Amino acid sequence: MKNKKNIIYAAIAIIVYLLIFTLVETGTASRQLQNLIVPVLVNIMLAVSLNLIVGFLGELTLGHAGFMSVGAYAGCLFTVNCHLPAVIELPIAFVIGGLTAAVFGFIIGIPALRLKGDYLAIVTLGFGEIIRSILNSLDIVGGSGGLKGIDKSSNYTVAYVLTIITLIVISNIIRSCHGRSIKAIRDNVIAAESVGVNVVYYKMFAFVLSAFFAGVAGVLYGQNLGIIKPATFDFNKSIEILVMVVLGGMGNIRGSIIAAIILTLLPELLRDLADYRMLFYALALILMMLFSSNPTLVEFRQRLFTRKKGGK
Amino acid sequence: MDFIQQFINGLSLGSIYALIALGYTMVYGIAKMLNFAHGDVIMVGAYVLSMAAVKAGLSPAMSIVFPVVICMLSCTVLGVTIEKIAYRPLRNASPLAVLITAIGVSYFLQSVALLIFGSNQRKVESVIPKFSVTLGEIHLSGEAITTLGVTVIIMICLALFINFTKVGKAMRAVSEDKGAAQLMGVNVNSTISLTFAIGSFLAAIASILFVSSYGFVGPYSGAMPGIKAFVAAVLGGIGSIPGAMLGGIILGIIESMSKAYISTELADAIVFSVLIIVLLVKPTGILGRKRITKV
């Protein structure tokens, strides 16, 4: 039963890749879509990794863009200064970016041991802003102008492989005893401690792992774009990722993937609306939250769907 | 001399933060939600003020009173409307859903302002009569004195209102336990509406004093002061009225002092570091109440 499921997932992963491959290589897909493949995959990695903290560990953070930026800078700084062949350089860059971000994940995990809810949210927001303001004033990484001249050596295949690795690692962890410990902490810290779950270790672990993948996603982002600047990784970026997690469903990896795809493509599709785009995005955000969380509307929706499903 | 002037600069900046933080803390304390759109209500208030000031053409006294009243009315109505449309349906939803909605409202107000007023900042004439006090080399602007005075008065009024009136008691009851308050005959919905009305009224005052001090408003003018004030509220202990005041003033002084004596580039980093250190030492902020988890 479980094996069958894994085979299906593997098949889906391969089919999706082949689909992308055909669309891109035959030129069927528009430039716009081709160009969006990597950003979509970056966002999937970010959303899924944030879901580990927000959805599975149950802690609210508003500083995910901070992890992403640290990783992006560390990894891209390496590629800018080392001129190795891309095959060697790129994997090292991803590891460096991921590890650097993981170190920051560890540092930011410390307050998470003491703080909860809104307080943790504001502290992580603060951490993100601190990172940004330090990057802004560091001339060796280009200051506010950003780090320029990054080799654009990644492509959609690299991005796809990284995304699949992220998905496999995170979902396998979630469906292991370690993931159960993380979820137990989310549901009830005191009970988790009473049955011997090492709360400190697993909280730290979730932060470190989540930061690691955010860092890798950051490197990918930088390698794809060729330039990174501190202003990109602001509070709004963190919110953008958080919105993907919340819309996709907390603790729902598939949901995060779908939400990341929709929310990356949506603004691009709304380009025709020009000036009204942000307005629509804001309205969509409010309405989607109302529809997914308002008791009356949720009930209405469920009733609608149950009837269609034949009264299950 | 410089030091005193810098201290005063910090104080005047801090009193603005404190004033905005009072609105945050008020809403958080009672409704238990982070109203991320608070800063943007201030922005809307500033635009309203600028339009009302232009259209007036009344006697000198009225030309001050009229825009101020219009600004207060529209902010209050806006706040209550936002609560009714966006927040009330999510009364029992997860705090995260409410937070995202609040962010949505914030984006909404910003983009509406952008569509109506364009991206350029707009000059708003101060409604506070121009005066300033000069002691030797120390300058104290009229706006700073007014802001500080108004903030202190508002803080005292709010504290009295919450602690000694019947409505205030109802608010505290809602804050402790919505369900129990309802059983005790408190109308939870109207109490929270009232909270938003007061919060937005405070936003109106903040917007009047903010534009009087700085003179300009743009679609994104509310965002940064909003975040800073939010930090101030958390620093002082969110939900605590004197805490918001204290947090705002401390934040303003730290910001000013670190710009003056450490580094202008890293001032924001220092402000946030102080916040993090304070919270690590005292997880509920300086004046926040300790919450005990009962096992």
Add this chain to the structure above:
Amino acid sequence: MLKRFLALAMAGTMALTMVGCGGSGAENDAAADDGSDVIKIGGIGPLTGDAASYGVSTKNGAEIAVQEINEAGGVEGKQLELLFEDDECDEQKSVNAYSTLMDQGINVLVGSVTSACSIAVSGESSQDGILQITPSGSAKECTATPNAFRICFTDPLQGQVMAEYIQQQGLSKAAVIYNNGDEYSKGIHDAFVAKFTEAGGEIVADESFTSGDVDFKTQLTKIKGSEADCLFLPFYYTEVAYVSEQAASLGLTLPMFGCDGWDGVIKQLNGDTTNIEGGTFLTPFVPTDPDEKIQAFVKKYNEKYGADPDQFAADGYDAIYAIKLAVEQTGGDLSNEALIDAMTKITLSGLTGDMTFDANGEPNKSAKVAVIENGAYTAKS
């Protein structure tokens, strides 16, 4: 289950819509030579977000140029069409916008308006080889690729020119405030500081702030306590307005100098320039310049958009005219190589001065100095 299916279906449909409108991008070069009557010009800049005013101005200026050219019969028998996309001043969105434009088969690109976005786009556009003219991307790297040109000055150039100018006025102790979060401001600042000290001057106060700041009293108080004899403010007019008012309220009255981002400050102050009287800045464009061409542009802009144009609008306008000249130079050949080659051969007499372009994509043009006097900009040469 159904919900999940719906979500998936939605994501799929969205992707498919994009596939559907594809195809044209791959045949871009073909489109260039198919003898159609339209030259498609892509434009990219921030139309929403913090930096929206720059993008909007550029777009407006470019639209006026397009309209003028089309009314005069187009270029080489072809009409111009401007397709302008928003990038919110975000590099990723800028590249997205570029791809969208490529799908629509643009022949030339005007953009992006801001530096970092422009650099990110040139990473893509250099692979396509398409002519890219950034109207206002002032960072050095904006023209790093062979296909990229710019209309405005570079940041270092402005800093150097202003350092020399200030010293010519007999001032030697400068106080500087700059925006640490903005590359433009920092670029001018760095070059200014280097040049100013090199020439024997002294920087007695070097202060910064970050984008979004509105309180400058701390920095100004520090400057007041220094021995500065002038104040250099290399940043945009929005913040300049704040600084000038707050300096006055602190009793700080030093002569003020700035950069081309100052353009627009008078409007920002509602015409009340008491606190910034005598402020001097470098600019390629002054709307009060009696020059006939400029007055005609200002009039049209006012009619169409109800405001005075700023330097961004002028840059956008000039970028379109540069394209017009390049197309005329090639005799209607819209291939990328021909257009890029033509760029180095044209002489543009634009709103922002007379200019030629070198093979590196840099404009050669002279700077004008503008002084704020009695509520208006006065050109000073």
Add this chain to the structure above:
Amino acid sequence: MALVEIRQLGISFGGLRAVDNFNLTLEDGQLYGLIGPNGAGKTTIFNLLTGVYKPTDGEFYFDGELMNGKTPIQINKRGIARTFQNIRLFNNMSVIDNVKVGLQNRHNYSMAAGIFRLPKFGRMEKEMTERAMELLKIFDLDKEADQLASNLPYGKQRKLEIARALATEPKLLLLDEPAAGMNPNETAELMNTISLIREKFKVSILLIEHDMSLVMGICERIIVLLYGRVIADGLPDEIKNDPKVIVAYLGE
């Protein structure tokens, strides 16, 4: 030394003396009851024994080892497990996963095994599933194994909490009002289950309960607490007739 040796244990919250001079010796396999009116300090004693609170004075030895100052996690690893007065389940996890979290205390595999699905992962997960199902069967919860814990009826939630505590393979089990909110039938059933797990798992039990039929029915000895002090300690029959206890419960 006995399994549990508690000597003059006490804790103060500010000026309030919540527990004072508490002594207890519990041998392997014994079942003690802890009773007393509300606010007497019963749950506080549980919190002291499980490391949630740190005692201000006295000593607590478990299996010959001093437990003062140990964290809840360390104490659980030494072999003490508990349930809670207000049920604390992992509500958004399935019933079987709740038990598995408890099992993980003894059955574990490395992170790498989890990520790469090494053979050890499959082996351990299979073993854990089997053990968990066994436990669930004892509490008649095996049919609900895949349901969310929060969807269980109240009585079953209490049982699941006991099952989860037992999964950590404790030597001492602390039950905080296990029969609260149960009807007489369910209580009787619970009594049987408690006797059963004593037999099967060879575990010592200390339980807090207000339901006298349960306390008198299964406890070997009973300790009565009032205002943080022990006022009586003895066999069920002695307690039943102790005038101090009657006064404490009924007033004079």
